[in-house]
Amino acid sequence: MTEKQFETEMKKLESEGVISRSQFLQIMAAAGAFLALGTDKAYAAKSNAKGKIVIIGGGAAGISMAARLKRKLHNPDITIIDPSERQYYQPGFTLISGGVYTIDDVWKPQADCMPEGVRWVKDRVTLIHPTQNRVDTAKSGTIGYDFLVLCPGVKYDWSRIEGITHSTIGAGNAHTIYDPKGCQLTWKAMKEFSEKGGKGVFCDTYTKHKCGGAPKKVSLLTWDNCRKQGTLDNIDLHYYTASKQLYNVPHFTPRLEEIYRERNIPVDVNCRLKGIDTESKRAHFERVESDKDGNKVITPFTESYDFMHFMVPQCAPDFVRESGLSWTEGSLAADGWVMVDKHSLIHTTYNNIISLGDAAGIPTSKTSAAVAKQLPIAVDNLISLMEGRAPEAQYNGYAACPIVTDYGHVLMAEFDYEKKAQISFPLSLLDMSKEQWVAWLLKVYALKPIYFNLMLKGLY
Numbered sequence: 001m002t003e004k005q006f007e008t009e010m011k012k013l014e015s016e017g018v019i020s021r022s023q024f025l026q027i028m029a030a031a032g033a034f035l036a037l038g039t040d041k042a043y044a045a046k047s048n049a050k051g052k053i054v055i056i057g058g059g060a061a062g063i064s065m066a067a068r069l070k071r072k073l074h075n076p077d078i079t080i081i082d083p084s085e086r087q088y089y090q091p092g093f094t095l096i097s098g099g100v101y102t103i104d105d106v107w108k109p110q111a112d113c114m115p116e117g118v119r120w121v122k123d124r125v126t127l128i129h130p131t132q133n134r135v136d137t138a139k140s141g142t143i144g145y146d147f148l149v150l151c152p153g154v155k156y157d158w159s160r161i162e163g164i165t166h167s168t169i170g171a172g173n174a175h176t177i178y179d180p181k182g183c184q185l186t187w188k189a190m191k192e193f194s195e196k197g198g199k200g201v202f203c204d205t206y207t208k209h210k211c212g213g214a215p216k217k218v219s220l221l222t223w224d225n226c227r228k229q230g231t232l233d234n235i236d237l238h239y240y241t242a243s244k245q246l247y248n249v250p251h252f253t254p255r256l257e258e259i260y261r262e263r264n265i266p267v268d269v270n271c272r273l274k275g276i277d278t279e280s281k282r283a284h285f286e287r288v289e290s291d292k293d294g295n296k297v298i299t300p301f302t303e304s305y306d307f308m309h310f311m312v313p314q315c316a317p318d319f320v321r322e323s324g325l326s327w328t329e330g331s332l333a334a335d336g337w338v339m340v341d342k343h344s345l346i347h348t349t350y351n352n353i354i355s356l357g358d359a360a361g362i363p364t365s366k367t368s369a370a371v372a373k374q375l376p377i378a379v380d381n382l383i384s385l386m387e388g389r390a391p392e393a394q395y396n397g398y399a400a401c402p403i404v405t406d407y408g409h410v411l412m413a414e415f416d417y418e419k420k421a422q423i424s425f426p427l428s429l430l431d432m433s434k435e436q437w438v439a440w441l442l443k444v445y446a447l448k449p450i451y452f453n454l455m456l457k458g459l460y
């Protein structure tokens with residue numbers, strides 16, 4: 001994306017009255033570097049490489065990948081297999097849960113997002129035969145490929161939480177924003193809770209998961225709603241994380257922990273949600289620790305709540321593991337994530353398969369910001385493979401998580417595989433280890449149009 005394109009987007013928002021002139025100027029000043037990440041120059045040279053490319057999954061990664069490949073290949077032959085009718089901008093789910101967006105702000109018909117000239121098979125993949133270069137679908141038979149791009153996202157594994165299912169989301173005032181209906185119900189419940197007060201329980205999960213910041217954002221927005229309603233004296237909020245600490249990117253952790261301390265929200269670590277009794281509004285947790293000899297010690301405990309937000313454990317879709325494409329050893333083996341090299345994004349056994357996005361078994365944060373940085377790498381390496389050259393592009397693990405800390409501020413956490421901060425904003429202008437208003441403006445006004453108008457079109 002060029003700065004010019006970003007400026008045009010922002011000018012549109014200004015002319016529509018969404019942001020003021022001074023907001024426009026501040027965004028332009030502070031966001032220059034952040035948004036100069038685009039890769040337009042990369043489209044100068046097109047490749048004559050040929051081959052049938054099949055992309056499994058038409059979400060953030062799949063559609064953007066197809067759009068980029070179309071721009072880089074003279075003769076693209078691209079098929080996307082995806083059953084969904086809707087393309088959701090999932091990072092907007094948090095803002096729905098905080099009453100900033102409505103559901104209609106965050107989706108477009110999938111048909112409108114498909115790049116022109118790309119074949120769309122509206123179906124679900126059931127199995128891949130990597131030694132035969134073909135995939136099975138639920139209704140459309142077998143589809144062959146020369147090169148496969150695997151980006152089917154995550155599966156939410158509801159079976160790992162007792163007492164609540166996808167169809168009973170919201171029962172007993174227990175909510176999750178990891179679902180289009182769930183994030184709407186969360187806003188209703190958050191609003192009611194902040195008017196009355198009570199006990200609020202928030203937690204994440206122990207598997208690798210999308211946007212680790214999202215459950216924190218829900219707890220912090222709940223607090224801020226209570227502040228606005230004047231009910232802070234009537235609330236008792238508690239955050240449980242399955243990790244060893246609240247956040248593990250050193251540049252951002254101190255301020256985030258400080259915010260929880262300032263707001264009197266205790267954070268308990270090493271706690272896994274096991275189940276929810278929605279009748280009695282009680283959440284069952286396990287504290288998983290090690291004793292001095294390194295033996296695992298599990299202590300169950302129960303918390304009652306009036307309002308709860310939880311995260312469902314996540315894994316790769318079943319067909320990935322059933323197709324023999326998952327990690328079988330190491331920390332990523334448990335949940336079926338695709339076995340790719342973390343720098344080249346190429347499958348470690350089958351070098352005509354590339355995986356990116358949430359399904360990829362790489363040790364980074366599962367975010368669309370990470371997808372944006374994986375895209376040019378995946379495209380370059382795929383084209384190298386198609387041309388018979390050695391793939392050279394390397395992904396450094398960049399991911400970003402805009403942690404909404406209140407209505408008006410976002411802690412823009414950006415980092416790489418080494419958990420080193422990767423600040424895109426000019427440091428001299430702002431201290432990005434702290435929450436900033438301009439990052440809120442980016443989150444609320446800029447990132448969604450960037451997603452639909454630029455990223456999905458292969459321009460960002």
Ligand SMILES: Cc1cc2nc3c(=O)[nH]c(=O)nc-3n(C[C@H](O)[C@H](O)[C@H](O)COP(=O)(O)OP(=O)(O)OC[C@H]3O[C@@H](n4cnc5c(N)ncnc54)[C@H](O)[C@@H]3O)c2cc1C
Nearest residue numbers: 057059060061090091125152153211357358366367368369
């Ligand atoms: C609540 C929430 C908050 C988030 N907040 C942020 C944020 O603030 N910042 C950020 O950068 N990211 C955020 N994310 C994460 C971001 O949305 C994901 O990382 C991103 O969408 C991943 O892209 P993907 O293409 O890998 O997966 P998805 O976009 O989920 O797409 C996967 C696609 O695969 C398809 N599919 C699944 N199974 C099959 C099958 N068997 N056959 C064919 N197709 C299949 C699905 O229909 C879907 O279209 C958030 C996500 C959530 C849920």
